[in-house]
Amino acid sequence: MSSCLFCSIVSGDVPAKIIRDDERTLAFRDINPQAPVHVLVIPKDHHANLSEASTDPELLAAMARTAHEVAIDEGIATSGFRVVFNTGPDAGQTVFHVHAHLLGGRGLGWPPG
Numbered sequence: 001m002s003s004c005l006f007c008s009i010v011s012g013d014v015p016a017k018i019i020r021d022d023e024r025t026l027a028f029r030d031i032n033p034q035a036p037v038h039v040l041v042i043p044k045d046h047h048a049n050l051s052e053a054s055t056d057p058e059l060l061a062a063m064a065r066t067a068h069e070v071a072i073d074e075g076i077a078t079s080g081f082r083v084v085f086n087t088g089p090d091a092g093q094t095v096f097h098v099h100a101h102l103l104g105g106r107g108l109g110w111p112p113g
């Protein structure tokens with residue numbers, strides 16, 4: 001999708017701080033970090049949101065594996081981390097290419113705002 005920001009990051013047309021790149025997924029630092037570690041994990045294929053991506057369980061497994069590997073690399077796998085899929089208006093989704101937020105490096109409040 002040429003008009004999609006995250007597809008443009010996948011294609012290299014928009015720069016990003018990419019920290020992991022495999023066959024199906026890409027992980028890069030969020031431009032407006034909400035925690036010391038704030039990484040976005042996306043599929044390389046375009047799916048608008050979790051509802052669409054959930055038709056492909058292997059893709060979700062690949063995203064979870066990437067998130068875990070990044071958590072290990074960033075040194076937060078033991079201290080703890082959170083993985084969030086904002087989906088739809090009430091959750092505040094702003095980019096309509098499915099992405100998992102990987103957050104950590106500080107205590108994370110619950111319930112989230």
Ligand code: 5GP
Binds near residue numbers: 028029030085086092
């Ligand atoms: P959402 O609100 O859809 O769950 O999350 C979108 C995320 O994308 C936000 O945390 C926002 O800071 C991040 N973001 C928006 N534009 C860019 C960009 O151009 N580059 C990067 N790396 N992150 C972005």
Ligand code: ZN
Binds near residue numbers: 001005006097
């Ligand atoms: Zn896209």
